[in-house]
Amino acid sequence: MPQCRLRSKKNIDHNDKLALNGGFKAISPSGEQDFELKDRLKNLLVFEEGRVVLSNGLHVAYRDSKGIATIGYGFNLQDGAAAGVLRLVTTKTTADLIEKTQFLTEEEAQSLLLLAENVAITGVRSFFPDFDAIDLPRRVVLASMVYQFGAGGFGKFRRLIPAVEGRDWPTAVLSMEQSQWYKSDSPKRARRMAEAVRSGSFPASAILSADAPRDSGVPAPSPQPGTPDPAKTPSPRRGSWPFDQ
Amino acid sequence: MRCSILVIGLALGMTQIASAQNVERQNYVMSASMHQELDRREFNSGRIEQIVNGISQALNGKSLAPILDASSPQVRITQNGVNKVVKKEQLARYKDLLFKNPALRSAIADESQFILKSDSIGLARGTFWINEQCLNVACDQKKTSIITINLP
Numbered sequence: 001m002p003q004c005r006l007r008s009k010k011n012i013d014h015n016d017k018l019a020l021n022g023g024f025k026a027i028s029p030s031g032e033q034d035f036e037l038k039d040r041l042k043n044l045l046v047f048e049e050g051r052v053v054l055s056n057g058l059h060v061a062y063r064d065s066k067g068i069a070t071i072g073y074g075f076n077l078q079d080g081a082a083a084g085v086l087r088l089v090t091t092k093t094t095a096d097l098i099e100k101t102q103f104l105t106e107e108e109a110q111s112l113l114l115l116a117e118n119v120a121i122t123g124v125r126s127f128f129p130d131f132d133a134i135d136l137p138r139r140v141v142l143a144s145m146v147y148q149f150g151a152g153g154f155g156k157f158r159r160l161i162p163a164v165e166g167r168d169w170p171t172a173v174l175s176m177e178q179s180q181w182y183k184s185d186s187p188k189r190a191r192r193m194a195e196a197v198r199s200g201s202f203p204a205s206a207i208l209s210a211d212a213p214r215d216s217g218v219p220a221p222s223p224q225p226g227t228p229d230p231a232k233t234p235s236p237r238r239g240s241w242p243f244d245q
Numbered sequence: 246m247r248c249s250i251l252v253i254g255l256a257l258g259m260t261q262i263a264s265a266q267n268v269e270r271q272n273y274v275m276s277a278s279m280h281q282e283l284d285r286r287e288f289n290s291g292r293i294e295q296i297v298n299g300i301s302q303a304l305n306g307k308s309l310a311p312i313l314d315a316s317s318p319q320v321r322i323t324q325n326g327v328n329k330v331v332k333k334e335q336l337a338r339y340k341d342l343l344f345k346n347p348a349l350r351s352a353i354a355d356e357s358q359f360i361l362k363s364d365s366i367g368l369a370r371g372t373f374w375i376n377e378q379c380l381n382v383a384c385d386q387k388k389t390s391i392i393t394i395n396l397p
Contacts, residue, residue: 050362052370062371063395067321067328187379188287189363
C-alpha cells in the first residue's frame with residue numbers, strides 16, 4: 001500500500017528537494033488560504049496514515065504492511081532522504097529509531113508531517129501554476145495525492161493533470177478510477193479522494209481544526225514594506241491536532 | 246441424598262459457567278470507539294474482530310490453523326529487516342518465532358497497539374497487517390485477510 005510520499009528515492013524529485021531546502025518556510029503566495037489548506041490536509045493525512053505511540057505518548061518505529069520501517073504519521077525511515085529530513089527536526093538518527101533505542105515526541109512527529117506536507121504543496125503547485133484558483137476541497141485532494149505518491153508518482157496520472165487544468169472534473173475522476181491506485185493499491189483512500197473531486201466537497205477526514213481561520217476566498221494582501229512576508233516565514237499559529245489533549 | 250446431588254450439580258454448573266467465562270475473557274471484543282474508527286475508514290469491523298480473535302487463539306493455543314485460515318494466499322514476511330513474500334503454507338516455519346513470544350500474545354488484541362491506515366490495519370505495533378481488498382468495481386464485496394507478518 002502506498003504511504004507517506006517520502007517513501008522511496010524515486011519519489012524525491014527536484015521540486016521536493018527545493019521544498020526540503022526551504023525547511024518549514026511556507027512557499028505560498030496566499031498565507032491565510034494556505035493555512036486552511038494545510039490544516040485540512042494535515043487532518044486528512046493523520047486520518048489516512050495512522051500512528052502508534054507508547055503508553056508515555058512517544059512515537060515508536062514500526063514496520064508497515066510492506067515491511068518498511070516507519071514512524072510518526074507514515075514517515076518512511078528507510079527512504080534515501082529520510083536522514084536529511086529527520087535532521088531538520090531532531091538529532092535522533094534513523095538507525096536509533098529503527099532499533100527502538102530512540103523515539104519521537106509528538107511535536108517531532110508533527111513537524112515531520114508538516115515538512116512532508118510543505119513538500120507536497122510545493123510539488124502540486126509545480127503541476128498547476130494556478131493552483132490557488134482551484135476550489136479548496138479539490139486542492140486538498142490533489143495535495144494529498146502528491147503527498148502519497150511524490151511529485152514523480154503524481155506525474156504519472158497523465159490524464160488527470162490536463163483534466164484538472166481544464167477543470168474537467170468528470171474526466172479527472174475517471175482517470176482516478178482507472179488507476180492502479182484506485183483498483184488495488186489503496187482502493188478505500190482512492191475512492192474517498194475521487195468522491196471529493198467528483199462532488200467538490202471535502203473528504204470527511206479533511207476537517208478544519210476548531211482554532212483554524214476559514215478560507216475567505218479573498219487573496220491575501222501583499223506584505224507592507226519593512227514587514228515580514230507571512231508567506232515566507234513560519235506561521236506562529238498552530239492549528240490543533242487530533243491527538244491534542 | 247437428593248440434596249447432595251443438587252449441591253454437586255450446582256457446583257458443576259458453576260464450574261462450567263466459570264470456565265466459559267474464562268474462555269470468554271480470552272476473546273477479543275472490539276471497543277465501541279474502535280468500531281467507530283474502522284467504520285469511518287469503511288472497514289468490515291466484524292471481520293476484523295474475527296481475525297484478531299483468530300490470531301489471538303492461534304497464539305494462545307499454539308496452533309497455526311486460525312492464522313492460515315485468515316491469511317491471503319501469499320504473505321509478506323519481514324525477518325531481521327529483510328522481507329520476502331511466501332505462500333501461506335510456508336508460514337509453519339516461522340511459528341516458533343510467533344508462539345514463543347509472550348509479549349506478542351498480550352499485545353495482539355491491545356487496541357492501543359493498533360495502527361489504522363487507509364487500507365490496512367496493523368496489530369501489535371505492526372507485527373500483523375490485515376488488509377481489505379475490493380472484489381468488484383463497486384467495492385460492495387470485500388476480502389479481509391492477513392497480508393503481512395513482521396516477525397518480532
